Amino acid sequence: MFRKTFALAAFATMAFATAAQAGDQIRIVGSSTVYPFATTVAEQFGKTSGFKTPVVESTGTGGGLKLFCAGNGPDTPSISDASRRITQSEIDNCAANGVKHVAEVVIGYDGIVVAQAKGGPKMALNLDELYRAMAKTVPVNGKLVANPYKKWSDINPKLPKEDIVVFGPASNHGTRDAIVDLVMDKACEQYPVIKALAKGPKQVACDAMREDGAFIEVSENYTVTLQKLLAMPSAVGILTFSYLDQNGDKIQAATIDGQVATYDNIASGKYPLSRPLFFYVKKSHVGKIPGIKEYIAEFTSEKAWGKDGYLAEKGLIAAPDAQRKAEAKKAKLLPDVKL
Amino acid sequence: MTDTDLVQNVPLTGIAEKVGARLSRRHAAERRFRAYGIASVAMAVVFLAVLLTSIIGKGYSAFYQHEVQITVALDPAVIDPDGKRDHHALEVGDYRTLVRNAMVSMFPEVADNRHERRELMDLVSEGAEELLRDKVLANPALIGSTQTLWVPVTADVDQLLKGHMSRDPARGGQFSERQLGWIDSLTTHGLLKSHFNTWLWTQGDSRQPELAGLLGAMVGSFYSLVVTLLLSFPLGVATAIYLEEFAPQNRWTDLIEVNINNLAAVPSIVFGLLGLEMFLNVFHLPRSAPLVGGLALTLVSLPTIIIASRVALKAVPPWIREAALGLGASRWQMVVHHVLPLAMPGVLTGTIIGMARAVGETAPLLMIGMVAFIVDIPATPLDPATALPVQVYLWAASPERAFVERTSAAIIVLLLFLGVMNAGAIYLRKKFERRW
Numbered sequence: 001m002f003r004k005t006f007a008l009a010a011f012a013t014m015a016f017a018t019a020a021q022a023g024d025q026i027r028i029v030g031s032s033t034v035y036p037f038a039t040t041v042a043e044q045f046g047k048t049s050g051f052k053t054p055v056v057e058s059t060g061t062g063g064g065l066k067l068f069c070a071g072n073g074p075d076t077p078s079i080s081d082a083s084r085r086i087t088q089s090e091i092d093n094c095a096a097n098g099v100k101h102v103a104e105v106v107i108g109y110d111g112i113v114v115a116q117a118k119g120g121p122k123m124a125l126n127l128d129e130l131y132r133a134m135a136k137t138v139p140v141n142g143k144l145v146a147n148p149y150k151k152w153s154d155i156n157p158k159l160p161k162e163d164i165v166v167f168g169p170a171s172n173h174g175t176r177d178a179i180v181d182l183v184m185d186k187a188c189e190q191y192p193v194i195k196a197l198a199k200g201p202k203q204v205a206c207d208a209m210r211e212d213g214a215f216i217e218v219s220e221n222y223t224v225t226l227q228k229l230l231a232m233p234s235a236v237g238i239l240t241f242s243y244l245d246q247n248g249d250k251i252q253a254a255t256i257d258g259q260v261a262t263y264d265n266i267a268s269g270k271y272p273l274s275r276p277l278f279f280y281v282k283k284s285h286v287g288k289i290p291g292i293k294e295y296i297a298e299f300t301s302e303k304a305w306g307k308d309g310y311l312a313e314k315g316l317i318a319a320p321d322a323q324r325k326a327e328a329k330k331a332k333l334l335p336d337v338k339l
Numbered sequence: 340m341t342d343t344d345l346v347q348n349v350p351l352t353g354i355a356e357k358v359g360a361r362l363s364r365r366h367a368a369e370r371r372f373r374a375y376g377i378a379s380v381a382m383a384v385v386f387l388a389v390l391l392t393s394i395i396g397k398g399y400s401a402f403y404q405h406e407v408q409i410t411v412a413l414d415p416a417v418i419d420p421d422g423k424r425d426h427h428a429l430e431v432g433d434y435r436t437l438v439r440n441a442m443v444s445m446f447p448e449v450a451d452n453r454h455e456r457r458e459l460m461d462l463v464s465e466g467a468e469e470l471l472r473d474k475v476l477a478n479p480a481l482i483g484s485t486q487t488l489w490v491p492v493t494a495d496v497d498q499l500l501k502g503h504m505s506r507d508p509a510r511g512g513q514f515s516e517r518q519l520g521w522i523d524s525l526t527t528h529g530l531l532k533s534h535f536n537t538w539l540w541t542q543g544d545s546r547q548p549e550l551a552g553l554l555g556a557m558v559g560s561f562y563s564l565v566v567t568l569l570l571s572f573p574l575g576v577a578t579a580i581y582l583e584e585f586a587p588q589n590r591w592t593d594l595i596e597v598n599i600n601n602l603a604a605v606p607s608i609v610f611g612l613l614g615l616e617m618f619l620n621v622f623h624l625p626r627s628a629p630l631v632g633g634l635a636l637t638l639v640s641l642p643t644i645i646i647a648s649r650v651a652l653k654a655v656p657p658w659i660r661e662a663a664l665g666l667g668a669s670r671w672q673m674v675v676h677h678v679l680p681l682a683m684p685g686v687l688t689g690t691i692i693g694m695a696r697a698v699g700e701t702a703p704l705l706m707i708g709m710v711a712f713i714v715d716i717p718a719t720p721l722d723p724a725t726a727l728p729v730q731v732y733l734w735a736a737s738p739e740r741a742f743v744e745r746t747s748a749a750i751i752v753l754l755l756f757l758g759v760m761n762a763g764a765i766y767l768r769k770k771f772e773r774r775w
Contacts, residue, residue: 025723027626036738039712040546046714047469048431055627055723056712058736075619075626221736246738249504249511314546315738 026054026291030064030081031174032221033110033240034277037311038081038299044310045298051291054079061174068282069094078285078292082278083110083174084181088339101283103334105296106327108305109317111241111266112178112273113253117233121160123254127272129155130256131187133164134179134215136208139191147210165235167228168209170219178275179238180207226251241266242315266317274317283334300324300331394754398747404536404549405497406489407463407525409441411471415482424479432475434468438490445530446521458518464491466538466550489534494548494741496522500533503740539748543714544730548741551734553752555716559629559709559724560698560756566633566720567640567697572690574637575644576679579686582645583652584674603642610638611703619707626708627723635703640693647689651682684768691764695757701728727753 028038035058046053059067061082068080069090086104094102114125132155137144152159169175188194188206197205209215218225218237225237229251236254244253244261253261257272265271279299286292303309307318319327415422417440418432442459449455467490474488475481491497495513498504499522505512506519514522525531542552578599586592614635618624624631655678663673679686704710710729717724725733731753734746 032736035712036546042712043546043714050427050430053714055708057627057708057710058712075623222738223736243738246740247511 024290025052026079026289026295027075027077028054028056028079028081028279029059029067029077030057030079030279031061031083031277032058033083033174034081034107034279036242036314037107037277037316038079038279040311040314041295041299041304044304045291045295049291049294049298051294054291054295061177065090065280066093068280069097069099071097072099072282072284074285074289076282078282078289079295080280082280083275084177085276085278085339086280086337091337091339099282099284102337103281103283103330104337105279105281105300105331106276106319106323107279107299107316108277108311108319109266109274110277110315111244111261111271111317112175112182112275113239113241113244113261114236114256114273115229115239115244115251115253116236117229118250118252120233120252122252123152123159123236124258125159125254126257127183127187128190129159130183134166134168134209135184135188135206136210137205139188139193142193144193144205147212147214150214160234162234164214165232166215167218167225167235167237168215169225169238170217173219175238175240178273182273182275240315241317245315263312263317267320276319277316280337281334283336286334296331296334300328394747394750397744398749398751400501400503401539401744401748402536403533404538405492405500405531405533407492408487408489408530408532409438409463409467410444410485410487411437411441412485413437413471413475413482414440418475419482424482426476429475429479430472432472434471434475437471438463438467445525455517458515459521462492462496462518462521464493464549465547466491469550489532491538491549492531494739497549498741500526500531501744503744539745543716544712544725544733545714546712546739548737548739548745551742551745553727553730553749555713556725556727556730556749557752558717559632559713559729560726562629562717562720562724563632563636563726564694564698566630567636568690568694570633570637571641571644571693575641575690575693576648576686578641578645579648579652580674580679583649584670584678599642599645603646606702607639607700608702608706610635611706613638614703615706625721625723627711627713628721629709629717629724629726630720631707632704632709632724632726633720635707636697636700639700639703640697643693643696644686644690647692648682648686651685651689652678654685655681680771681773684771687767687771688764691760691767695760698726698756698760699728699753701726701732704729727756 026042028042030038035056039056042054042056045051057064057077061084064077064080065082065086068077070076086102091102094100114123114130116123129152132138132147132149133152135147138147138149139145140148149155149164151161152164153161155164168179184206194202194205209217216228218228222239222243225239226243226247229235229237237251239251241261241263244251245263255261259265259271261271261273266274281292281296298304301309302324305311305316305318305324309318312318318324414437417436418434419425419428421428439456439460442463443450443456446459449459470488470490474486492500495504499506499512499514506514508514522531538550539552541554542550543555545551582592582596614631618631618634619626624634659677659681660673663677664670668676701710704726708723709725710732711723711725712733713723713725715722727749731746731749734742734749
């Protein structure tokens with residue numbers, strides 16, 4: 001007993017004495033959508049550069065930026081991945097904690113797909129129908145009312161006579177923000193009754209998802225959504241393109257505004273539900289934590305984010321040539337982000 | 340005499356009927372209870388069987404993996420153009436070209452077509468380059484020679500050959516007619532075979548499913564458990580001994596006892612938050628380190644160990660204590676020489692149950708950064724690491740389909756871990772058990 005206690009005490013002192021070695025390895029946090037890409041680059045980088053492989057945590061965009069902005073210490077993350085742009089309040093929070101210089105790089109695009117299990121009738125949706133299926137309040141005959149639609153065919157008789165069940169990301173996902181931006185806001189702005197509202201009530205009217213069981217939030221990862229879709233063939237789910245890409249034999253995507261969710265359509269911007277992906281770099285760490293510049297160089301090299309790069313195989317949609325060139329230049333100079 | 344009178348006075352037939360009816364009702368109740376018991380056991384067995392068959396059915400195929408035999412000419416002009424045999428130059432050498440040349444030599448008809456060459460290279464994993472690099476670094480004298488070796492195919496080819504992917508592109512098949520032709524031709528020539536999946540046991544995590552392994556997670560789990568055991572066993576047993584054998588019975592010890600029992604029921608994520616605040620933000624221990632994971636898991640397993648140890652100490656008959664004290668032993672000697680050794684089987688069982696709970700926890704590890712993509716195998720408890728249940732979670736969340744079978748394989752390994760620990764508990768209990 002006693003000997004064990006001494007061993008324990010010795011172990012503890014040793015542990016505390018050597019604890020100060022943090023900061024010899026890049027730490028990356030952030031979006032679960034960017035996670036597959038960030039980890040692929042991290043692995044390649046670790047294998048070929050001679051630096052330690054960066055540690056990548058999937059915390060969600062918001063959670064990642066919170067950790068990222070906590071301070072300049074060597075144990076804080078050096079890079080935060082994001083599936084939406086950083087907000088002014090996040091920049092302010094960073095600055096308040098001493099993280100004054102943050103650089104932004106757009107790494108490519110991601111498509112959001114509305115998918116269902118294979119075998120069911122193929123759905124052809126437009127933004128307005130999608131909005132009407134998901135919103136808490138919708139304009140009917142010039143008045144805002146609680147969402148009355150039970151079946152898809154209630155929205156548009158051409159759609160299937162199935163109950164509306166949408167599995168979508170919960171508000172901890174960056175994808176949820178993208179859905180609000182790309183679908184809800186765009187579709188509801190079309191209605192005069194909503195246009196006439198003041199900013200606050202307008203946001204409530206446009207952004208609130210229905211809570212009567214037709215829109216089911218999934219706060220875990222997309223695999224859960226995928227499994228729910230397979231278990232419930234009449235339901236649709238909101239996923240990112242890489243899941244459709246990897247599971248094309250199990251799920252199919254609805255067309256949006258007549259556009260099929262394919263790599264080419266998303267890359268060319270024809271498919272309406274696409275959004276840029278970012279990472280943010282803490283400039284105070286560049287030069288202090290070994291390998292940050294080299295990691296960024298690997299990420300922004302043609303063999304990684306290019307049209308035929310290894311990230312394309314993982315489902316990343318490459319940015320247009322000119323934008324890639326501009327972003328690669330930014331990645332070298334790392335200017336401060338400006339909204 | 341009076342007896343017979345009594346018997347004659349009471350209507351005998353009525354009693355017999357009543358007793359008989361009650362008896363059969365009592366027997367029926369007993370039969371019903373047995374039937375319920377058997378039904379519930381059967382249900383548990385069915386659930387367990389369904390769980391195990393689904394995990395093993397999905398996971399067993401991850402333990403083997405298809406490999407292709409290639410014959411590589413280690414051309415010095417490609418890997419070491421300077422000819423200096425410099426270690427760094429060999430590390431960054433262009434092994435991909437060597438693999439491509441080897442593949443093209445098997446199908447010379449694609450040599451002039453860039454698109455077809457790419458399709459051919461889609462069949463063989465990046466692991467081939469790693470194997471070559473390791474081989475050359477271990478023995479630079481091989482440069483210039485021709486080597487034959489088995490290298491892994493990509494996860495998609497592996498899934499196709501395991502029957503998890505359709506050949507038909509309309510049903511999700513990822514391969515062109517030409518590629519399917521190559522795969523078939525390699526298979527018929529015996530150059531594409533399934534082998535035991537060594538990567539799973541020797542590598543850390545990877546984005547390429549065919550190269551992903553559990554070693555990093557196993558080492559991380561091991562370090563965390565060592566830290567947990569070293570801390571929670573002495574602390575837990577000491578607490579139990581003090582409370583059971585030395586502490587006075589008063590309101591304070593009652594309060595402590597109630598709180599320990601409550602701690603055992605606290606959701607483990609709370610301990611993770613505590614770990615984040617205390618170990619990371621106050622003590623500034625490194626994030627993602629198994630040391631911190633072990634500290635958080637200590638908090639999880641400590642109440643279990645204390646409660647089990649106290650029960651074990653209580654079960655030691657009081658006459659052992661009285662005899663020891665009567666012969667002049669001090670209280671400390673009584674505990675260390677007599678009570679504790681007799682209570683040891685129960686204490687050890689409790690410890691191992693506590694450890695088994697700790698090995699399956701992910702929630703406390705989430706807050707302290709152990710749920711992360713970590714490739715390097717941790718060398719010390721201070722290096723970033725994951726743990727087995729975390730690896731299960733991370734693989735389950737990956738979009739690549741080959742991770743489905745690997746997730747189940749990781750669960751099987753985790754269950755084996757738990758099985759070994761429980762077997763250890765049973766062995767120790769049997770070994771130390773004493774009857775009186």
